[in-house]
Amino acid sequence: MQFRLFSFALLVLNCMDYSHCQAxxxxxxxxxxxxxxxxxxxxxxxxxxxxxxxxxxxLFFFLRREGMRQYGECLHSCPSGYYGLRAPDMNRxxxxxxxxxDSCFSRDFCTKCKAGFYLHRxxxxxxxxxGFASLEEMMECVEGCEVSPWSEWGTxxxxxxxxxxxxxxxxxxxxxxxxxxxxxxxxxxxAESRRCKMAVRHCPGGRRTAKTKDxxxxxxxLMERAQKQHSIFLATDRASQ
Numbered sequence: 001m002q003f004r005l006f007s008f009a010l011l012v013l014n015c016m017d018y019s020h021c022q023a024x025x026x027x028x029x030x031x032x033x034x035x036x037x038x039x040x041x042x043x044x045x046x047x048x049x050x051x052x053x054x055x056x057x058x059l060f061f062f063l064r065r066e067g068m069r070q071y072g073e074c075l076h077s078c079p080s081g082y083y084g085l086r087a088p089d090m091n092r093x094x095x096x097x098x099x100x101x102d103s104c105f106s107r108d109f110c111t112k113c114k115a116g117f118y119l120h121r122x123x124x125x126x127x128x129x130x131g132f133a134s135l136e137e138m139m140e141c142v143e144g145c146e147v148s149p150w151s152e153w154g155t156x157x158x159x160x161x162x163x164x165x166x167x168x169x170x171x172x173x174x175x176x177x178x179x180x181x182x183x184x185x186x187x188x189x190x191a192e193s194r195r196c197k198m199a200v201r202h203c204p205g206g207r208r209t210a211k212t213k214d215x216x217x218x219x220x221x222l223m224e225r226a227q228k229q230h231s232i233f234l235a236t237d238r239a240s241q
Contacts, residue, residue, distance in 0.1 A: 042074030055091065060084045062093040083107070100124040113139060133185040145187035146178035156196035163200040170196040 040046035044054040051071030055061045059074040062082070078084045078093035083104045085094045096104035101124055103112045113124035118134050120141035128134045133144035151172050158168035171193045180187065 043072075058091075060091045060093045098123060133180060135182070135185075142182065142185070143178070143180065144185055145176060145180040147188060147190060148175045148177050150174050153194075153196075156198050158198070161203070163198060163203040165198055166201060168196055168198050169193045 040052060042056050042059045043052035044056055046052050049071075051064075052061065052074045053072060055074035059076060060078055062073045062075050062078060063070055064073055075093065080102050081096050082093040083096060083106060085092050094107060096110065097107050098104060098110045100114045100117045101110035101112070102114045104110045105122075109122035110119060110124055111122075113119045117124040117126060118128050118139055118141050120128060120132065125141065128141035128144075131144055131146065132141040134140075135142055151174060153170045153172045155162055156168045156170045158165045162168075171191060173191045176187055176190060
């Protein structure tokens with residue numbers, strides 16, 4: 001009886017060991033069909049010359065090119081310039097079709113541009129479009145400061161007066177319609193001035209008129225003084241004769 005029990009135990013252990021070996025073989029065959037070659041990591045089937053042919057379910061198939069040679073790889077994420085495209089048969093890495101794009105979400109939508117380019121609505125630009133400002137730390141274009149059109153030029157004036165001078169300044173302004181997305185983005189100037197010629201040179205009844213009267217009075221005094229000196233000269237000349 002003991003001998004029968006011992007034989008039955010050996011039989012059970014052999015079956016368990018056989019099942020474990022079969023499962024291990026199945027897992028190894030699922031991992032790769034070509035030996036311990038590092039290029040076959042993550043492959044379901046692999047070739048010594050062409051690398052991976054089929055990848056595990058969660059990995060992406062990437063066809064790498066080196067000169068005239070190309071071989072397949074199975075990657076967790078696609079390299080720069082490619083995006084992951086999932087499909088029922090096999091996930092693949094597809095090339096971004098956007099110019100100057102470093103990484104993309106889909107074929108026509110970039111998520112990161114190459115160095116020196118700004119990201120704007122899935123595209124890459126050397127300079128941000130009109131109405132948008134560049135964030136240097138993010139290399140992205142965001143909504144800038146929106147301003148209204150310029151007003152008409154104001155009245156030419158100087159020292160808050162519109163007369164009494166030959167030249168003055170005239171000013172025009174515009175309003176901030178929409179503030180920028182971030183406080184660090186500056187708004188364009190909202191006021192500017194330029195030199196202008198005043199329409200009225202002399203102010204009526206003003207400071208310039210008083211100066212004119214003073215000049216006339218001085219001129220009159222000089223004339224009277226000259227006449228007086230001339231009279232004295234004539235009297236002296238007659239006395240000497």
